Amino acid sequence: MNQLSATPVSGTFDLWQHFRLLAMRTIYFGSGIVIAGTAVYSAMQSNWPAGAALFCVAMGFVLIGYLYRNELAPQWINFLVICCLGTLVSVSMKSSGILGVYWMYPILAMVFFMFDKTIFVLVIMLIYALFAAVIYQVLPFDYAWRVAISMLVLIGVGAAFLVMMASMQRKLYSAAATDSLTGCIKREYLSEMVQHAITKAQRAKQPASLVQIDMDSFQSVNDRYGYLFGDKVLQEAAARIRSVARPTDTVIRSSGAEFVVIFPNTGCKEAAELATDMLDRIRHDPFSVKSLTVTVTASGGLAEFKPDQHWGEWLGAADSALYQAKSQGRNRLKVAQ
Numbered sequence: 329m330n331q332l333s334a335t336p337v338s339g340t341f342d343l344w345q346h347f348r349l350l351a352m353r354t355i356y357f358g359s360g361i362v363i364a365g366t367a368v369y370s371a372m373q374s375n376w377p378a379g380a381a382l383f384c385v386a387m388g389f390v391l392i393g394y395l396y397r398n399e400l401a402p403q404w405i406n407f408l409v410i411c412c413l414g415t416l417v418s419v420s421m422k423s424s425g426i427l428g429v430y431w432m433y434p435i436l437a438m439v440f441f442m443f444d445k446t447i448f449v450l451v452i453m454l455i456y457a458l459f460a461a462v463i464y465q466v467l468p469f470d471y472a473w474r475v476a477i478s479m480l481v482l483i484g485v486g487a488a489f490l491v492m493m494a495s496m497q498r499k500l501y502s503a504a505a506t507d508s509l510t511g512c513i514k515r516e517y518l519s520e521m522v523q524h525a526i527t528k529a530q531r532a533k534q535p536a537s538l539v540q541i542d543m544d545s546f547q548s549v550n551d552r553y554g555y556l557f558g559d560k561v562l563q564e565a566a567a568r569i570r571s572v573a574r575p576t577d578t579v580i581r582s583s584g585a586e587f588v589v590i591f592p593n594t595g596c597k598e599a600a601e602l603a604t605d606m607l608d609r610i611r612h613d614p615f616s617v618k619s620l621t622v623t624v625t626a627s628g629g630l631a632e633f634k635p636d637q638h639w640g641e642w643l644g645a646a647d648s649a650l651y652q653a654k655s656q657g658r659n660r661l662k663v664a665q
């Protein structure tokens with residue numbers, strides 16, 4: 329069962345996206361300020377047309393920074409931004425020669441924050457090709473190849489940084505989201521997981537189901553055999569549930585002795601078979617810790633997602649079905665109608 333890799337890296341967890349948003353704001357406003365500075369410089373040199381054009385570009389950057397202060401701008405806007413900056417630097421290189429080279433490095437660095445990984449490689453290659461073409465035209469060959477290589481080194485270091493960030497984020501997320509006793513996802517992430525399942529189901533126009541599984545009379549297990557024994561039972565029960573779950577399913581420890589399993593792309597019938605298998609695995613083999621061997625059962629409430637249902641309503645439907653299973657004598661699965 330794949331738990332964490334099947335889960336979204338979004339919202340509260342996505343540190344990289346959060347960091348990107350901060351970086352992008354700085355890039356838009358920072359570029360706007362720097363370009364405004366060059367506009368003033370051009371005006372002081374009495375180059376009014378260039379000054380006016382640069383001032384308009386600077387205002388454009390500030391406007392984008394303002395409009396996208398709370399969300400990432402669409403990729404096409406960033407593409408326009410990077411083309412604009414690339415053109416400004418190329419023009420600056422043509423007029424000031426090697427002095428323009430210094431602006432190439434920060435622009436290459438910006439590309440790392442601006443684009444999703446799907447088009448990042450394409451954009452960085454385009455910008456590199458543009459800069460390489462300009463430096464070979466403007467600089468003597470001896471300078472040009474050194475600059476070209478140093479830009480490649482910057483791209484390599486940036487790419488390594490991105491890969492490290494992605495791996496660090498996965499590890500951090502995994503550590504933060506995993507329940508230490510059972511290895512399932514923590515209850516704090518329940519609503520996010522359920523909402524994510526709804527979004528996926530609606531987008532793919534596929535069914536989705538979830539089951540709430542609650543250990544039966546667990547208080548008496550704790551009372552009779554001790555809390556530590558109860559811990560071992562919970563640990564083993566979670567492992568049995570996960571052994572039935574498929575790689576795309578998500579298992580969450582939703583409270584003390586209760587689990588929620590989300591089955592994406594799965595209708596009620598197939599989910600009921602999986603949930604029954606999970607309950608069977610718990611009830612059939614006794615739980616043994618040292619010399620103690622105890623048979624424990626669990627009850628389940630299953631609900632298929634209904635169009636336009638709120639995530640809380642979906643969970644509520646499964647909860648009501650679980651309540652029925654408990655009130656009808658436990659050790660059974662009930663399906664919400």
Ligand SMILES: Nc1nc2c(ncn2[C@@H]2O[C@H](COP(=O)(O)OP(=O)(O)OP(=O)(O)O)[C@@H](O)[C@H]2O)c(=O)[nH]1
Pocket residue numbers: 509542543544545546547548550554555556557558559562583584585654658
């Ligand atoms: N050992 C252990 N017990 C826990 C843990 N978390 C919660 N519990 C216990 O799990 C029990 C859950 O009880 P309930 O679900 O309210 O009721 P129940 O006794 O299971 O009875 P029914 O649910 O009605 O079948 C409580 O006794 C909690 O103390 C845990 O981490 N370890």
